[in-house]
Amino acid sequence: MSLPPLGDSSRATQNHRPNFGAMFSFVVVIAIVWVVLYQLNLWIFSELHFADSGATGLISWIFLPAAIRVLAVMIGGWSGALGLFLGALATNAIFADLDLINSLIISALSALGPLAAVYLCTRWLKLPNDLSGLQRSQLLIFSVAGSIFNVFPHNLYFYLAGMADDAWSGVIPMLVGDIVGTLTVLYVASLSIRFVLNRARI
Numbered sequence: 047m048s049l050p051p052l053g054d055s056s057r058a059t060q061n062h063r064p065n066f067g068a069m070f071s072f073v074v075v076i077a078i079v080w081v082v083l084y085q086l087n088l089w090i091f092s093e094l095h096f097a098d099s100g101a102t103g104l105i106s107w108i109f110l111p112a113a114i115r116v117l118a119v120m121i122g123g124w125s126g127a128l129g130l131f132l133g134a135l136a137t138n139a140i141f142a143d144l145d146l147i148n149s150l151i152i153s154a155l156s157a158l159g160p161l162a163a164v165y166l167c168t169r170w171l172k173l174p175n176d177l178s179g180l181q182r183s184q185l186l187i188f189s190v191a192g193s194i195f196n197v198f199p200h201n202l203y204f205y206l207a208g209m210a211d212d213a214w215s216g217v218i219p220m221l222v223g224d225i226v227g228t229l230t231v232l233y234v235a236s237l238s239i240r241f242v243l244n245r246a247r248i
Contacts, residue, residue: 069125076118076129077136083111084137087227105216109223111137113231116192119160120177131157148207155203159195167191193224 087110111133118126134153138144144152167173167188173180197220205213 069122072122072125073129073132076114076122076126077133079114080111080130080133081136081140083114083231084133084141086110088141105220106223107219107226108230109220109227110231112193112196112224112227115156115160115196115224116163116188119164120188124161127157127161130160148209151203151207152200155199156196159199160192163191163195164188189228190225193221193228196224197221 087106087108091106091108091110115130118130120126122129131153134156135149138149138153142149167184168175168177171184171187173184197217201210201216201220202213204210204216210216
């Protein structure tokens with residue numbers, strides 16, 4: 047079973063020019079969703095942080111915002127990445143004890159990882175740029191690739207910036223957190239949609 051086209055290139059082709067109002071709204075929505083999921087993650091899973099301080103304090107065994115990383119880029123391209131960047135920048139400013147340079151770089155990694163994952167997966171799976179014909183099983187591949195492209199650059203930067211003792215101790219917790227967080231959000235969303243549809247039939 048195929049999913050409907052997710053990319054924005056088909057819409058851009060139809061309209062012949064970008065809709066800057068829609069793009070701005072999408073960026074804002076993605077940033078807000080990121081912040082909300084981040085705060086929800088802290089509230090529900092505060093005991094599941096990998097460590098209490100330093101860069102590893104940013105790592106959780108369940109990380110709900112990971113669910114929107116790849117989806118934001120698949121739907122909105124660079125607009126999605128910008129929303130992720132601004133959302134991560136906001137949560138870094140609110141919840142993390144980071145200086146401006148580290149905050150900017152870590153936020154950029156959160157946005158560029160999904161871009162790289164979506165680009166490479168699209169080429170590997172030989173999908174059109176608008177991702178039409180995407181299968182549900184392929185969506186899982188995109189999600190796992192997005193987690194990998196997020197985890198390794200972050201942990202390498204944490205080590206190079208002196209924010210972690212090594213580049214490997216946070217890899218498994220962060221990878222597990224991204225994948226479990228993604229599956230959790232998708233599962234809850236599926237249950238919510240099913241509940242709404244069932245209520246609508248009553």
